[in-house]
Amino acid sequence: MSFFPGASIPELPFEVPDDVPIHEFLFNEKYGRRPIKDSYPALTDGVTGQSYTADEVQEHIELLARSLSKRLGWRMEDSPVANLKPEYTLTPNSELLGEKVLCIYSYNTIDTLTVSWAAHRVNAVSSPANAAYSAGELAYQIKDSGSKALFTNAALLPVALDAAQRIGLPKDKIFLIDLPPGPWRDDKISAKGYRTVQDLIEEGRKLPALGPLRWKKGQGDLQVAFLCYSSGTSGLPKGVIIQHSSVITNVLQHATFDAPERKLLEKETGDGRLKALGVLPFSHIYGLVLLVHQSVYLGDEMVCLPKFDLTAFLKAISDHKLQLLYVVPPIIIVMTKNKKVCDKYDLSNVRTIWSGAAPLGLETAQDVARLWPKWIVRQGYGMTESGPCVTSTPFNDPMFGSSGCIIPAYQIRLVSEEGVDIKEYDQPGELVVKSKAVVLGYLNNPEANKETFQDGWLRTGDKALVRKSAKGNEHVWIVDRMKEMIKVNGLQVAPAELEAHLLTHPAVADVAVISVPDERAGEVPKAYVVKASSVGLEESDAMLIRSIKKHVEKEKTKHKWLRGGVEFIDVIPKSPSGKILRRFLRDKEKEKRRQAGSKL
Missing domain, CATH: 3.40.50.980 (Rossmann fold)
Structure with a gap:
């Protein structure tokens, strides 16, 4: 079924229960959860091994x-x-x-x-x-x-x-x-x-x-x-403001989407349960809903780590024979850049690595597939306001670089800058979504509510496009944040695309791309780069900058070249979920230009 205009793939197996709290839904088998086994761990401490x-x-x-x-x-x-009247607005x-x-x-x-x-x-x-x-x-x-x-x-x-x-x-x-x-x-x-x-x-x-x-x-x-x-x-x-039915809906949506994989797993193992990693912050919507709530509902064992530490992370995977890794792109980048360290641990039980919270670049996904060819690389898209998950990669149709397909009972639209619905493939527009999983709104913020929640639809502020895979599934590609797109002579450049490519350079451990003003082009891309530990003292910054620029010029069209320059930095500012906080770099750039007396 086509996503145009706003269509949804198959609905949920039953109506979302709206008269029970989340914990009753999670632990009651009448709502479709995997049968509870007396001795099977639901939550396990990844360090001590203590389980509940x-x-x-x-x-x-x-x-x-x-x-x-x-x-x-x-x-x-x-x-x-409880006592609000039906006509309550x-x-x-x-x-x-x-x-x-x-x-x-x-x-x-x-x-x-x-x-x-x-x-x-x-x-x-x-x-x-x-x-x-x-x-x-x-x-x-x-x-x-x-x-x-x-x-x-x-x-x-x-x-x-x-x-x-x-x-x-x-x-x-x-x-x-x-x-x-x-x-x-x-x-x-x-x-x-x-x-x-x-x-x-x-x-x-x-x-x-x-x-x-x-x-x-x-x-x-x-x-x-x-x-x-x-x-x-x-x-x-x-x-x-996240209501109980939002979490319940999204857990059901994701469970329904993954049901074919679980049925196949059941045939293979006789059970269908997985051991999953819980290292992402439970304070973030990704960790809160997809890691914990979904794992409990599916009967999986969620192995928890307090926070990310590479040694503890790899040891937990090895010791607990984890099969499903919920991660964010920065963790994947650390793994691909430290393959020799990873090889010291037994990662042979891993079946799937699922990335979310920020776009996983095409090149990085390809790196994972090359380094660990038996792993299924999956990605999802969502935001706190969407409850969170909107798309997910089908286990049998990964398309590197995409955020997967629309999950059940979600509708999407792509809207142009002129407010017109886009009805063609490979044409980017703002992603606008609708589902019972969408939250009630922002607390005491009528202006933000008016801007974000419109006529039952949630404006995500993300630019996306849709492409068909070889198997005919419609995959959603997140291009970048609408407000962070760089316009070079009127042509759009997505920072995330350049960042994904730059990470394939051996001297680049981490990177963020922002726009800087330019008299002729309006804006041009600039890269802030964290050097890889392998970079030797004999390599000058000027040599590295030339090499990094040529790396882009070799593969990308001219308007995507790093005409704004390359600057080395100790660490890229990021949120706990791995999103690059480009606004801090933009502020840094503005202050630098102000001190230099620039009029741009």
Whole structure:
């Protein structure tokens, strides 16, 4: 079926349940999840090997919910949306959140999502925060979200306490999530006097049981599950209001899309379950939904690592015989640039490497296929606002460089700069999408809501095109962010395309491309490059710059040449999910030109 105009590939196997919270959907076999096995691990610590079965996770949710209810004074019966009348007009503001919000500022652990699900058990909202935040950034999210409690790790406690003091959050509303040993832990930090998640779970055993949640039909479409913060391209982070039915829908969409692969796996192994890697931040929508929620629903074992460290990453893959690697392009680049290190570990059980959060370049995907020919290289596209996943690579039709095909119950359009729907292949336009997985909107931000959510459609701000594979499937290619496209004499240049090509140069460890002003062409591309460790001291910067420029000129048309120059830099600024933060480089460039007295 063609995607033009706005068509969708096959629908879901059953109607999305809108009267249950996420955790009930995940752990109840009547909603299509893979049967629960008593001894099969659902969540495993990739360092210590400690595991929880699905039944144990459910028990922890119940016990922790009792403690939250008592310590925070949260009545389970109170829901901000339960009594809204049918004629209620949706306004994405604090009214939807209510007073029961907690913030999770933590590295990944096997207890992190239990805190969120326990909050949902008492009709509360979870607001995950980036573990790389400064005290000021964390304070902003706690205050903006209206969080009444904070869960963090001992290693992050100094920052957490600084943030809490700034906005007046009492210390007795700060709780700790234990971390396994590793480079992410600092045992010199005293955490004496703070209750841990395990303390609260044990406390819950002595408290009376909570009654069942009784949601009305349609409540899941308005009840907020998560308040995630999206940095966007400028300004302060925006709170993205994610309803329960959004997460449930996207888990079902992805499970339906991958069902043919799972059936084949079942024939091969007799089970259909996989061991998957959970190293991406659970505070980010990719890690939150696709890694944890989808893995639990599919009955997979999610092996968690607190954060990325190459040695711990490779050791976990080897020790736990992992088969499915959820990663981002920077991790893939580190692997391809350190093949000799990777070869020291047993990666033979890996079947699939799935990349998301930022475009995986054609050349990088080809490198993975060349270095590890038995691996299936897959990619997906999505954003926090889309719930997240919109496209995914079919396991039997990878097309390197593409972000895959539309997943079930999603509709897309490509819209030209003039606002006209594009109906031809290989013609780029803004990607506009529609699904029940799309979120409710931004918190208290009517201007951003008006700009992004229009007539039921979500404007992604990404430029994309559609191409047919040799097998006839329609693949979506993300060209770049609309606002980051470079126009050279009116011709468009995608930074991501040049970055992917530049990474194939042996002297380039990492790279970002931005536009710089030019009197004749309007704009031209400039590359910021991190040198590879293999670059010798005898190689001058001038020699390297000439070599890098020729590398582009040999393969790319003239308007894509690096006429803005090449500048070496120690590190490329990136978000935790791997997206290049080009705005920081643009600011750096503007300041440099200002100091030089440039009028451009």
